[in-house]
Amino acid sequence: AIELSAGRRAALLRRRVPGRDLRLLHEGPQRFAARAAGTGGEDRRAGRECFALRQNLPAGAYVTGEVLVPAACKKDTARPLPLRYDASAGATELARPLSAGTYLGRVAVRAGEIVESGRTLVLSVREGPVRIEREVHALQPSRTGRAIFVRTADGQILAAPLATTGTAESAR
Numbered sequence: 001a002i003e004l005s006a007g008r009r010a011a012l013l014r015r016r017v018p019g020r021d022l023r024l025l026h027e028g029p030q031r032f033a034a035r036a037a038g039t040g041g042e043d044r045r046a047g048r049e050c051f052a053l054r055q056n057l058p059a060g061a062y063v064t065g066e067v068l069v070p071a072a073c074k075k076d077t078a079r080p081l082p083l084r085y086d087a088s089a090g091a092t093e094l095a096r097p098l099s100a101g102t103y104l105g106r107v108a109v110r111a112g113e114i115v116e117s118g119r120t121l122v123l124s125v126r127e128g129p130v131r132i133e134r135e136v137h138a139l140q141p142s143r144t145g146r147a148i149f150v151r152t153a154d155g156q157i158l159a160a161p162l163a164t165t166g167t168a169e170s171a172r
Contacts, residue, residue, distance in 0.1 A: 001033040050074070051109075053102045062116075062141075063092040065109045074103060081105075089114050089141035112144040115162060123150060123160060 006027055013022055050073040057067060081104060082095035091114055092107060115138050123136045136150035148162045
């Protein structure tokens with residue numbers, strides 16, 4: 001917990017949003033409290049249990065809940081794992097191939113399917129009773145609910161939120 005004076009909060013607000021004259025909603029000192037990490041009921045499972053790979057994965061594959069099995073937690077090993085975070089997909093990916101059973105330790109796993117670059121999708125636009133659909137190709141990896149850049153058949157590049165994906169080859 002922390003208590004901030006009105007002057008300190010105003011200075012933080014000016015630093016966060018420079019060039020705007022924003023007013024504080026509450027005068028006088030205010031107290032802020034935050035819960036410890038892992039107590040907020042997040043969608044992530046990091047820090048609670050450890051994981052190993054369920055199957056062989058090639059380099060560039062994403063670490064999702066479908067490819068993990070719970071494993072007994074071990075003391076941290078000295079050798080680093082070939083993992084990196086891909087911000088555009090919001091997921092961890094492999095830098096080199098790993099075999100089934102490889103111990104990963106505590107890994108953050110988020111819900112939602114990851115659409116990989118190059119996948120065929122359907123861009124759907126609805127205005128009243130009219131619905132227009134175009135086949136597009138993903139130009140970058142993304143996750144359901146986040147924005148994605150796509151290319152149409154005529155080469156036009158568009159940005160749109162990724163609504164949902166189905167089990168079929170294309171997504172809407």
